[in-house]
Amino acid sequence: MPWSKIKPELNEPDFDNVTGEDKRIIPYTEAIREALDQALMLDPSVFVMGQGVDDPAGMFGATLNLHKKYGRERVFDTPLAENGLTGIAVGAAIGGMRPVYFHNRPDFLLLAMDQIVNHASKWHYMFGGAVNVPLVIWACIGRGWGSAAQHSQALQGLFMHIPGLKLIMPATCYDAKGLMLSSIADNNPVIILEHRFNFRHKGFVPKEPYRIPIGKGMVRKPGKDITIIAASYMVTEAYHAALELAKDGIDAEVIDLRTLRPLDEELILTSVKKTGRVVVADTGWKTGGITAEISALIVEKGFAFLKAPVLRVASPDVPTPAGYTLEQAFYAG
Amino acid sequence: MPWSKIKPELNEPDFDNVTGEDKRIIPYTEAIREALDQALMLDPSVFVMGQGVDDPAGMFGATLNLHKKYGRERVFDTPLAENGLTGIAVGAAIGGMRPVYFHNRPDFLLLAMDQIVNHASKWHYMFGGAVNVPLVIWACIGRGWGSAAQHSQALQGLFMHIPGLKLIMPATCYDAKGLMLSSIADNNPVIILEHRFNFRHKGFVPKEPYRIPIGKGMVRKPGKDITIIAASYMVTEAYHAALELAKDGIDAEVIDLRTLRPLDEELILTSVKKTGRVVVADTGWKTGGITAEISALIVEKGFAFLKAPVLRVASPDVPTPAGYTLEQAFYAG
Amino acid sequence: MKLPRDTLLRLYYDMLRIRKVQLRIESLYHLDEMKTPIHLCIGQEAIAVGVCANLNKEDYISSNHRGHGHYLAKGGDLKGLIAELYCRETGCSRGHGGSMHLVDTSVGHIGSSSIVGGGIPIGTGLALAIDMKKQDRVSVVFFGDGAADEGVLYESVNFAILKKLPVIYIYENNQYSVCSRVSARQADEVIFHATSPEHMFTKTVDGNAILEVYEAAREAVLRARNGDGPSFIECKTYRVRGHAGAGSDAGLGYRPAEEISFWESKCPITTFREKLLQKGLISQNDIQDMERNIDIEIDEAFRFAQESPLPKGEDILQYLYE
Amino acid sequence: MKLPRDTLLRLYYDMLRIRKVQLRIESLYHLDEMKTPIHLCIGQEAIAVGVCANLNKEDYISSNHRGHGHYLAKGGDLKGLIAELYCRETGCSRGHGGSMHLVDTSVGHIGSSSIVGGGIPIGTGLALAIDMKKQDRVSVVFFGDGAADEGVLYESVNFAILKKLPVIYIYENNQYSVCSRVSARQADEVIFHATSPEHMFTKTVDGNAILEVYEAAREAVLRARNGDGPSFIECKTYRVRGHAGAGSDAGLGYRPAEEISFWESKCPITTFREKLLQKGLISQNDIQDMERNIDIEIDEAFRFAQESPLPKGEDILQYLYE
C-alpha cells in the first residue's frame, strides 16, 4: 500500500510540549521495537512470536531484525493457525514464559476468540488465582487503500466486554513504548490494539525503559467547555478538533484513555464534572462499541453534571467498504 | 443438572392476558420444536444441524426426534469443529439451503467467530449484495449448578456489535416459535440466543405457523413512571419487578426488545419520553454489553426526556464463578 | 517389559483409588450437595494412571471436563478435589471452578478446560516453555474423541512436530462425544496415525489394559525427555457411565446394551486384579488393605469438604486479575 | 491422455489471458488509480486454468485473496474485475470488495475471502448444498500453503470425507505465506497425503504443468460427479512476484535469487507454448492473434472501468441486509 497517499508522515501533535533540543524524536514503529528489544534484553522469559515477525517487513517494522539479535528461538515466525498458536502462547505463559504474540490485523484475532476469551481471560479467575497468564497479544488496525471488510476491523468493542482481559490502545510514540513494557510486565493477558495511522507518526521517546500504568488515562489538552474522550489514533483527531474549536472560542478538554479495560473512570468523571458536555470518539463501529460503554458510564455516574447528551463519533454500522469513495464516507477523521 | 433445584417449572407470566380455555399452553421447548417442524415441512431447503440434534436429549428437547420425521439428511449430528461447521453452514446457505445450526451454549460460538464475523456477517455487503447467507445460529445460555466460566456466558454483547448480523433473544414461548420461523425465513445470518431458564416456562403458542417481525420489540406491561428494558429471561424478571413496584404505587413499563440487532429504537424512545426514567436489564456482563448500547442510545436521542440516570442491571465483570454461593452473588434475578 | 512388583501394585492402587473416589461421588451425587456437573471416568482409569506413572511431579498435564482421574493420577490433592465439588473455599480452585475446572500446580496440573479441545494447544505451549527454558520436563495432553474433531488438534500437533516439542498427546478414544458416536463425526482413524515415525511416535493401545498404556507412555516420555519430539497415543476405551451425572445411561438407547456390558467386562481394574492374583503378585489381604486405606482417605476428604467454609458472595470480584 | 487441439489451445489462451490481465494491472498499478491491495498469481496460472477447464458454469469455486486467476478461469466477467480494482459502481462487487473480494455468481463464483483458509469450509458447504439438492455440480476450493496451516482445513476435509461430498480441494502450494517458507510453518507434507484412497483421491502434481493439473482435476471432478467423494490435489508452484503489489520482491532477500529464476524458467505459459510449437499444434500467427484479441479485450475492460461511475458515499449503508 502506498502509505504516502493514504496518510502523510508527520510528527504527532506536541501534546505535552515536550519537544526540545534534548528530546529524542523517533518513529512510532521504532518506539515499539525499542520496547521489545529492551524487554527481550532484560527478561529471558520474554519472547516474540507471530506470522512474519522475522521477515523483511518485520511487522510494519515493530519487530524488525529482532530475531537477528535474539535468535529465532526467542523471535520466531509461526504457522497461521491463530487459535492453536494463541493456546500455545497461553500454555507457554502458564509455563513461566512471557509471550508477545503479533498479528498484522485484529481481524485475525477472531480465529482465536476461543483461546482468548474462553481460556486466557478466565484461567486466573476460574482456578481461584492459582495460575497466571502473562501474555501480550498485539494487532494493528488497518485503514485505507481498500483494506476492506476483513482487513480493517477495529474490534476493541469486543475485547472491552471481556472480564479478565486488559485492553490497551496507545496514541503516542511515548505510550507505545511505555505501555508495551507495562503489558509485558503485567501478569494478565493484555491485548494491545494499534492503529496503522499512528505508525506514520514520530514523537518523543526516552531511550531508557519505562512503564506507564495500565488503567490510567490522561488529559492531552485541558479545557473547560467540553470533553472529548478518545483512544489511539482518535486522540490525534480529537486534538486537532480541539484546536479548531479553540478558534471558535470553545475550550475543549481532550482525554486519552490509553487503557480501555480497566477504564479510568475517575479521570472521565472529573472532566465531565468540569465541562458537562462530552463527545466520545472511536475508530470502531458505533453500536455496542466502546463509545457506548463510555457514554453509559457517564450517564450512570455523572448524570448530574451533564448539560447536553453525550455524543458519539464512530464508524457507521456496516462492514468496511473497499472503494475509496465509500471509505471516505465510512471513516471519521 | 437437577433443573428442579435450579429453577422451578412454571407458566410464564401472563403478559398479554391471552390465557383462556381456547388457548393452547405448551412448554417453551415444544414451541421451538414446533417451529422447526413446520419450517422443515414447509421448505425443503431448511435443515437442522449441530452436535447432538439427533440424540436422546435433542438439544434440551428443541430438536427432539425431528431426525426421525425428516431423516438424518435434514436433521444431522455434526463433528464439534465449530468454526469449520459454521463455514460449511455458510456455504450451504450460499448454495441455496437454509441451515439452522444448533449449539448447546454460546460459549462454543467463540470457536466460530471467524466464520460468523469475518464471513457470514459480511458476505452480502462485501460483494455489493450479490450473495445472501440465510443462516440461523442458535445457542442457549447456561446458568446455575456450577455451569461455571466456560458454560454460562451470555455473549449477546459481542454479537450486538457486529454489522450484518441479526440478533434475537426471545422471552416467551410465543416468541420462541414466531421468531424462529422469522429467522429461518430471513435471508441474512441470524443469531438466536436462548436462555436456559426460559426452557422451564410454558405459555400460549398457536398451532399454525406464524412470524414475528425481526427488529420490533413490544411493551409487555404498560406503565408511566419508569421504563424497564429487557430481553430474554430478564423480561420475566423485569415483569416481576414491575409487579413489586406496583405495590409501592410505582407504575413501571416493561419493554421486551425481542431483537437486539437491529434495535427497535422507536419503541424505546417512545417509552422513555413518557416515563423519563429507565432501567436496562441484561443477563450479560455490564461493561461494554447490551445495557451500555441501550443506555448510550437513550442519552443520545432521548436526553431531554430523562429525569434520572439510566441504570443498568447486568452481571458483574468477572467470569462466572462455579460455586453456588458465588453464583448467587453473580446473577441478578 | 517386566515391571517390579511394587510398581504393579502401585498401578493397581492408583486405579482403584480413582475408581473408589468416583463411586463415592456417584453415590452421594443425588443428595444435590455437590452442585456441579460431574463427568465420571469410570472404566477409563488405566489411561490416566498408566500415563502418569511415568511422570515426575514437575511434568505437566493438561486435562479436560472428564478430569478427576487425570488430577488424582498426577498426584492432585484429594481433599482439594472433593472440596471443589462441594464448591468450598478450600477447593483446589477455591470454589471458582467446580468439577470441570480442577487445578493443582504443586504437581504440574495447570488447570482443566471444559471447552472440548481447549487444553490441547495449552499443553503444547507448556512443552514450548519447557523447551525454551531447557527444563527436564514433559507435557502430557489428555483429550477425547470429541476433541479430535477440532482443528486445534491439527494446529497443535503440527506445531509440536515442527518444533520437536516434549509433548505427549493422549487420545482417550471412548468412542462417544456425549451421545454421538465417533463414526458419526470422523471419517476414519485419526489422521495422525499416518504421520511418519520420524516426525512423531504414534501408537494405538488398548486403553483398558494398564500395562499397554504404561509401556506406550513410557516410550513416549523417554523420547520426549531425549529431545526426540512429540508422541501421539490413542487409547481405545469406553465410558461405561452416562456422559454427565451419576449412573448408567443405558436407558437412553443411543448405544447397544451389549456394547456397554462388553466394556464393563473389560474393566481395567478387575482384569488387572485377576492378572495380579493369578501371578500371585497380590493377595486378597493386600487388596482389602488397599480398599480400607482408600476408604479412610476418602471419608476424610469428604468430611474435610463438607466442613469447609463456602466462598462468600461479597468476594466475587477477587481473582479477576493477578 | 490425448486432448483435442482446440482444448489445448483453449488452455493456452486462458492462461495467456490471465497472465496478460495481471501484467496490465501490474504495469498500471504505480499510477495509484487502483486503490486496492493486489495479489498477483503470475506463474500460477496453470492451476486455475487446468482445474476450471474441467468445470461447468454451474459448478462452484471458492477462492482467496490471490484470486484474479480463479475468477477469470471460471469465466468471471473481465470488465467486472477491472472495474472492481478501480473501485467502481460497475465492479463485480460494486466497489465494496476490491481486489481480494471478487464475485460472479452467474458463473458459480460465490465470492472470495481474504481471511486465509476462510473459503475452505464455505466451499465444502457448497458441496453439502449440492449433495442435499441432488444437483449435478461440484465445488472446488482453491487455497494456499498458508491456509494449510489452519485447523479449519482439517475440519473441512474430515467433514467432506464423512459425507462423501463432491468437493475438490486444490492446494496451491507456492511454498510461501507472505515471506514465510512453508517449512517454517509445517512439519512435513500436508497430512492429507496419507489419507487412504478409499476416503479421498489424493495427488501431488507439478502445478506449473497445465496438463498434469488438468488431468488430476479431471479425475477428481469425475469422481465427484460420480458420487465418489472429495479429492485433494496439491499443486506445487511458485509465486514469482512479491506477495502483494506490483513487481518482483527479489530485493527483500527472504528467498534466493536462483530459486526465483529457476521458477521463472518453469513458467507454465512459455513451457506450454514451447510444447505446442514443437508439436506443431500452434503457430506464431495463432499466438499473435490470441495476444491481439486479448489486448483488445483488456483495453476495453480498462476503459470501461475508468469510465465507470464511483459508488457514492451516501449509499454506504446499502447492502447491509438483504
Ligand SMILES: Cc1ncc(C[n+]2csc(CCOP(=O)(O)OP(=O)(O)O)c2C)c(N)n1
Ligand atoms: C468446543 C466445545 N463444543 C462442545 C462442547 C459440549 N461438550 C461438552 S463435553 C462434550 C463431549 C466431548 O467428547 P470427548 O472429547 O470424546 O470427551 P468425553 O466426554 O467422551 O470424555 C461435548 C460435546 C464443549 N464443551 N466444547
Ligand SMILES: Cc1ncc(C[n+]2csc(CCOP(=O)(O)OP(=O)(O)O)c2C)c(N)n1
Ligand atoms: C487468518 C489469516 N491470517 C493471516 C492473514 C494475513 N495474510 C494475508 S495473505 C497471507 C499469505 C497466505 O499464504 P498462502 O495461503 O500460501 O497464499 P499465497 O499468498 O501464497 O497465495 C497471509 C498470512 C490473513 N489474511 N488471514
Ligand SMILES: [Mg+2]
Ligand atoms: Mg469421548
Ligand SMILES: [Mg+2]
Ligand atoms: Mg502460499
